[in-house]
Amino acid sequence: MADSNAPKPSSSVKLVLLGEAAVGKSSLVLRFVNNDFQENKEPTIGAAFLTQKCNLPTRTIKFEIWDTAGQERFASLAPMYYRNAQAALVVYDLTKPTSLIKAKHWVAELQRQASPGIVIALVGNKLDLTNDEAGAGGDAEDVGAEESGDARKISTEEAKTYAEEEGLLFFETSAKTGYHVTEVFTAIANAIPETSLKTARGPGAAHAASRTEEQRVNLNGPRDSNAKETCVC
Amino acid sequence: MESLSDTLWDIVICGTGLQQSLLALALSRSGKKILHIDPNEFYGSAEAAFSLQDAESWAHRVSTGSGGLFAFASITKPEGAVDLSSSRAYSLALAPKLIHARSTLLSRLVSSRAYRQVEFLAVGSFYIFRPPQDTQNPTLVRIPSTREEVFSTTDVSSKAKRQLMKFLKFVLDSEASPQLETWQPYADTPLTGFLQQEFNMDAELQMYIITFTLSLEGNISTKDGLAVIRRHLSSMGLYGPGFAAIYPKWGGLSEITQISCRAGAVGGAVYMLGTGIKEMETVENEVKLQLTSGDTVRTRMLVRASDSASGQTGINRLVAVISSPLSSMFQSIVEGAPRPAVAVIAFPAGSLSTPAGRASEHPVYLSAHSSDTGECPVGQSVLYLTTLSTPDAKAVLERALDIFICPTSGDEAPQVLYQLQYEQRTGPDTFEVDGPIFTFPAPSPSLSFDDSTLVPVREAWKRVMGDAAVYAEYLVFDDRDVALDDNDVYDTW
Numbered sequence: 102m103a104d105s106n107a108p109k110p111s112s113s114v115k116l117v118l119l120g121e122a123a124v125g126k127s128s129l130v131l132r133f134v135n136n137d138f139q140e141n142k143e144p145t146i147g148a149a150f151l152t153q154k155c156n157l158p159t160r161t162i163k164f165e166i167w168d169t170a171g172q173e174r175f176a177s178l179a180p181m182y183y184r185n186a187q188a189a190l191v192v193y194d195l196t197k198p199t200s201l202i203k204a205k206h207w208v209a210e211l212q213r214q215a216s217p218g219i220v221i222a223l224v225g226n227k228l229d230l231t232n233d234e235a236g237a238g239g240d241a242e243d244v245g246a247e248e249s250g251d252a253r254k255i256s257t258e259e260a261k262t263y264a265e266e267e268g269l270l271f272f273e274t275s276a277k278t279g280y281h282v283t284e285v286f287t288a289i290a291n292a293i294p295e296t297s298l299k300t301a302r303g304p305g306a307a308h309a310a311s312r313t314e315e316q317r318v319n320l321n322g323p324r325d326s327n328a329k330e331t332c333v334c
Numbered sequence: 335m336e337s338l339s340d341t342l343w344d345i346v347i348c349g350t351g352l353q354q355s356l357l358a359l360a361l362s363r364s365g366k367k368i369l370h371i372d373p374n375e376f377y378g379s380a381e382a383a384f385s386l387q388d389a390e391s392w393a394h395r396v397s398t399g400s401g402g403l404f405a406f407a408s409i410t411k412p413e414g415a416v417d418l419s420s421s422r423a424y425s426l427a428l429a430p431k432l433i434h435a436r437s438t439l440l441s442r443l444v445s446s447r448a449y450r451q452v453e454f455l456a457v458g459s460f461y462i463f464r465p466p467q468d469t470q471n472p473t474l475v476r477i478p479s480t481r482e483e484v485f486s487t488t489d490v491s492s493k494a495k496r497q498l499m500k501f502l503k504f505v506l507d508s509e510a511s512p513q514l515e516t517w518q519p520y521a522d523t524p525l526t527g528f529l530q531q532e533f534n535m536d537a538e539l540q541m542y543i544i545t546f547t548l549s550l551e552g553n554i555s556t557k558d559g560l561a562v563i564r565r566h567l568s569s570m571g572l573y574g575p576g577f578a579a580i581y582p583k584w585g586g587l588s589e590i591t592q593i594s595c596r597a598g599a600v601g602g603a604v605y606m607l608g609t610g611i612k613e614m615e616t617v618e619n620e621v622k623l624q625l626t627s628g629d630t631v632r633t634r635m636l637v638r639a640s641d642s643a644s645g646q647t648g649i650n651r652l653v654a655v656i657s658s659p660l661s662s663m664f665q666s667i668v669e670g671a672p673r674p675a676v677a678v679i680a681f682p683a684g685s686l687s688t689p690a691g692r693a694s695e696h697p698v699y700l701s702a703h704s705s706d707t708g709e710c711p712v713g714q715s716v717l718y719l720t721t722l723s724t725p726d727a728k729a730v731l732e733r734a735l736d737i738f739i740c741p742t743s744g745d746e747a748p749q750v751l752y753q754l755q756y757e758q759r760t761g762p763d764t765f766e767v768d769g770p771i772f773t774f775p776a777p778s779p780s781l782s783f784d785d786s787t788l789v790p791v792r793e794a795w796k797r798v799m800g801d802a803a804v805y806a807e808y809l810v811f812d813d814r815d816v817a818l819d820d821n822d823v824y825d826t827w
């Protein structure tokens with residue numbers, strides 16, 4: 102696995118997942134972080150925070166992942182999650198047309214409100230429910246649950262064209278089979294400009310930049326945990 | 335899904351300032367039914383951080399009189415300030431406070447695991463402004479803050495060094511005998527007098543020491559002053575070499591409010607921005623609230639913050655974005671120290687004069703933030719200038735800014751790209767309990783985080799938890815994240 106001899110520069114990247122409820126956001130994270138899939142996942146409440154490292158040839162990226170709930174009632178949470186985020190994964194379910202409409206809303210909101218320079222990936226999930234060779238994962242029995250055998254409602258072409266117009270990364274995935282899941286995160290890691298590490302120049306260049314660890318003050322450091330002072334606060 | 339009004343809430347929290355947000359964090363694993371609202375469209379209340387666009391609408395609201403404790407906000411953008419980046423490349427903090435390493439806030443953030451989501455940066459050097467003397471230009475002198483630095487500095491005489499050394503040693507033991515007996519007679523008198531009488535310090539040396547207290551009045555008492563300096567010294571090196579205080583990236587306390595609210599949301603609290611309380615009525619042990627959203631809700635407890643000004647003097651603030659990275663101010667001075675992102679410059683009382691020729695009555699503190707804070711783009715810096723409100727305060731702050739950016743040696747002067755000015759009034763500094771209604775004090779305008787801010791938070795938590803309140807469990811949580819350990823990284827190539 103990771104080559105531990107040569108310490109590579111390591112930086113944290115805050116990533117937020119957005120999309121309609123039940124499109125598979127939490128499942129994608131679970132696949133990426135634990136390489137696992139649960140058939141009937143409990144819906145996310147509020148949001149969940151997870152981390153995962155991703156090793157690139159020249160550096161290590163530590164993803165700090167915010168998985169949000171799709172059914173947010175008052176649209177008051179998302180801004181808190183995408184604030185200062187360097188990357189966003191906007192997910193839709195390619196068997197459900199309304200979910201792409203919702204995804205487009207999220208993309209627009211990110212472009213309007215998030216950090217300038219945020220890397221956005223558009224992800225069509227549940228590819229295993231289609232007849233595509235790639236996503237089927239060889240488990241035809243399972244896949245054929247849908248009567249037609251192909252539940253795809255959003256063509257690759259349509260979503261891809263949209264993604265190109267908006268300058269988004271684009272993937273079709275299956276959290277269930279794991280198809281293309283790691284690739285999404287790797288593509289994001291690669292898309293975060295390396296120049297934005299420490300040597301970034303020019304106004305705006307480093308605003309949504311990944312952060313180097315050297316400057317970080319580590320609160321888990323030497324501090325004696327049971328300070329003697331008696332405190333009533 | 336249950337509607338807002340069908341639920342009997344355990345607690346409604348109004349406002350997302352630091353105290354309300356920390357309370358949401360403290361209750362995030364309690365299983366209580368929590369509705370957290372804020373009349374503003376942004377998080378953070380008086381501790382918010384703004385993009386330029388947010389700042390604009392905030393300033394507009396404040397100047398039309400609906401800014402609570404804030405007043406007289408104005409924004410100026412000099413003609414031709416072409417270097418200003420897009421609005422969201424900035425994050426201007428309303429509460430750019432330093433947090434001392436010894437602060438209980440940090441141990442609470444650690445024990446609750448919330449600290450993992452904040453990036454903390456080191457606060458570096460403290461400088462003092464020396465007004466021009468005779469033919470000399472004005473200068474900035476770096477204040478030595480450790481014995482090693484006192485030893486090596488060339489800015490003070492060897493006599494002054496001895497005095498400083500003696501004082502630093504005294505402070506560290508100031509709670510023990512015989513030091514205690516030495517300062518107690520001076521406890522409530524100004525620290526400067528004590529320094530002069532007991533340590534023979536001249537006015538300049540006194541000023542060095544007062545600067546560390548960040549006292550807005552400039553005449554802090556011996557008792558309070560010694561406590562603050564002791565905190566500073568004992569914080570030194572706690573989280574790494576060369577710094578005593580830290581600063582949360584992306585806008586100071588604003589970031590703490592947001593991670594706390596996030597924790598609240600993860601715990602299931604319902605969040606509504608842009609929603610305030612229109613009317614309320616206490617019926618038996620419940621509060622009935624009519625929200626500005628039109629909903630009516632019932633709750634066992636309401637927690638809010640006071641936003642009515644008391645008679646006390648507030649502060650004036652000037653926030654300036656300038657076109658220089660000020661690189662020389664943000665250098666680590668100790669081997670292995672993280673690069674500081676914040677530097678503090680004190681302009682002692684009397685060191686500045688207004689256009690009308692009056693000397694400044696109180697000190698001015700300038701907190702310089704590098705782009706590492708995420709508050710401005712690379713190549714620029716944000717300056718936060720603060721002084722106690724007086725009729726001259728605005729002019730004095732502008733003067734301090736002018737002097738600060740004035741080129742020292744033929745360099746090109748940095749340009750001021752953007753200025754936000756406002757007044758912040760102070761409110762009552764005690765919390766109030768009126769049956770089921772708990773009111774936090776108004777946020778203090780102090781420049782460093784004061785642990786007393788945390789007292790009402792724990793008090794409110796205790797009231798919500800009732801018999802289930804166990805202090806040992808207050809803000810002590812396990813990590814929620816399902817992270818693999820460090821060896822389990824994805825190799826993606």
Ligand SMILES: Nc1nc2c(ncn2[C@@H]2O[C@H](COP(=O)(O)OP(=O)(O)O)[C@@H](O)[C@H]2O)c(=O)[nH]1
Nearest residue numbers: 122123124125126127128140142227275276277
């Ligand atoms: N067939 C299939 N089902 C999936 C996939 N990803 C998620 N699901 C299912 O879709 C439902 C919603 O998933 P979840 O991850 O909770 O969606 P979220 O609300 O977006 O977080 C769950 O029942 C999952 O098991 C996928 O790639 N293929």
Ligand SMILES: [Mg+2]
Nearest residue numbers: 126127144145
């Ligand atoms: Mg989910």
